[in-house]
Amino acid sequence: MSAASSGSNAFSESTRLETKALAGLNCWACNTTQPQICPVVAKEDPQRDIWEEAGLFTFSYESAENAIPLCASCHVEFDLAIDPGYVFFPTDLKFFIDFEMEDRERRRIAAENGHPIRRQVPTAVQYRTHQQENGMISSDAICGLYRRVFLKNILHGGIFPDLVRSFATSKEWHGNPMASIRRAIAALGSSRFYVVVDPEIRSDLERLRNLYFGDETQNPESAHLRDIYKLDAQLDNKRHLEDQDDSGRAAKKMKDQETEHNINIVEGMGSTNQCLWDPDWVLGPDSTSNKVMQRYGPLFSSV
Ligand SMILES: [Zn+2]
Structure with a gap:
């Protein structure tokens, strides 16, 4: 010590x-x-x-x-x-x-x-x-x-x-x-x-x-x-929270679907966060606002 x-x-x-x-x-x-x-x-x-x-x-x-x-x-x-x-x-x-x-x-x-x-x-x-x-x-x-x-x-x-x-x-x-x-x-x-x-x-x-x-x-x-x-206690707590509010669960499901949809769009563009990141220069001086929206728009809409 x-x-x-x-x-x-x-x-x-x-x-x-x-x-x-x-x-x-x-x-x-x-x-x-x-x-x-x-x-x-x-x-x-x-x-x-x-x-x-x-x-x-x-x-x-x-x-x-x-x-x-x-x-x-x-x-x-x-x-x-x-x-x-x-x-x-x-x-x-x-x-x-x-x-x-x-x-x-x-x-x-x-x-x-x-x-x-x-x-x-x-x-x-x-x-x-x-x-x-x-x-x-x-x-x-x-x-x-x-x-x-x-x-x-x-x-x-x-x-x-x-x-x-x-x-x-x-x-x-x-x-x-x-x-x-x-x-x-x-x-x-x-x-x-x-x-x-x-x-x-x-x-x-x-x-x-x-x-x-x-x-x-x-x-x-x-x-x-x-x-x-305790693992048993954690499982019980999770079940309790999930059963607590059916409407909340439905809302969560809709949100999940929406998020999945947006991820699909991003992946369809062949660009995840990691792939987008370029240590040298992702958005250079020649980047247009259109190019910025094309790259990052789907990410903002999924938030
Ligand atoms: Zn000694």
């Missing part, structure tokens, strides 16, 4: 120190020294409300849960909304998919019993515990693993192409996993993401997006817009 970053100014001094203690003193992505402490979900992120509404964001944006040390280059690339060059997200996306499937069932049962409940999402501690229980990280690890993905070869201007390999390994991050997933789902809109990221990983992220935003009960405030664009 190009508007994303207020950089280190987004955090208090104590939060910056806490982030360095948890994530290290260098750039978390490429190990460059003197990084900034950057927000993962920016204060200016215009989608924060919909993620909050869906119960996906439950952390403080000003806390270390939303902070990561990044050097200037990685920070700029991370914040490019249309074409990000860097993104990171949980290595074990299937854990988040399974968690959401189980929570969805829990929500369904609660709703059927007349006591609807809000969505729950994995915390950093739950993700770490899952990875520890499955032997993916050591028992004394302080957080779960995240995939580091350079979508562009930005390191040292790309003069050492294999350098990225050194920073493509999964790495522990202390923050809230949903913050990183927000950025990864945003990156799904980039063609570069499709070119670089393995199809299985991409598919897991797409599935997670569908699970998080495909459950209509979790985004009630968007119901009005959603209902307008």
Whole structure:
């Protein structure tokens, strides 16, 4: 999000120190020294409300849960909304998919019993515990693993192409996993993401997006817009409008016939709007009023 970053100014001094203690003193992505402490979900992120509404964001944006040390280059690339060059997200996306499937069932049962409940999402501690229980990280690890993905070869201007390999390994991050997933789902809109990221990983992220935003009960405030664009609703609305006024429909039919007649005249002259247009000089200084009427008269009469 190009508007994303207020950089280190987004955090208090104590939060910056806490982030360095948890994530290290260098750039978390490429190990460059003197990084900034950057927000993962920016204060200016215009989608924060919909993620909050869906119960996906439950952390403080000003806390270390939303902070990561990044050097200037990685920070700029991370914040490019249309074409990000860097993104990171949980290595074990299937854990988040399974968690959401189980929570969805829990929500369904609660709703059927007349006591609807809000969505729950994995915390950093739950993700770490899952990875520890499955032997993916050591028992004394302080957080779960995240995939580091350079979508562009930005390191040292790309003069050492294999350098990225050194920073493509999964790495522990202390923050809230949903913050990183927000950025990864945003990156799904980039063609570069499709070119670089393995199809299985991409598919897991797409599935997670569908699970998080495909459950209509979790985004009630968007119901009005959603209902307008439902295909069944659009069909019903069209039928309603057509049946509403027979005379109007008859008038419309006459108008359509008239328009069709005029189009036939124009086509009969071998001239559509596109064909009439000549980038050099359609009506030159030698054009007569008769020639103008001959070319454009049918178009005016069809309006
Ligand atoms: Zn960096």
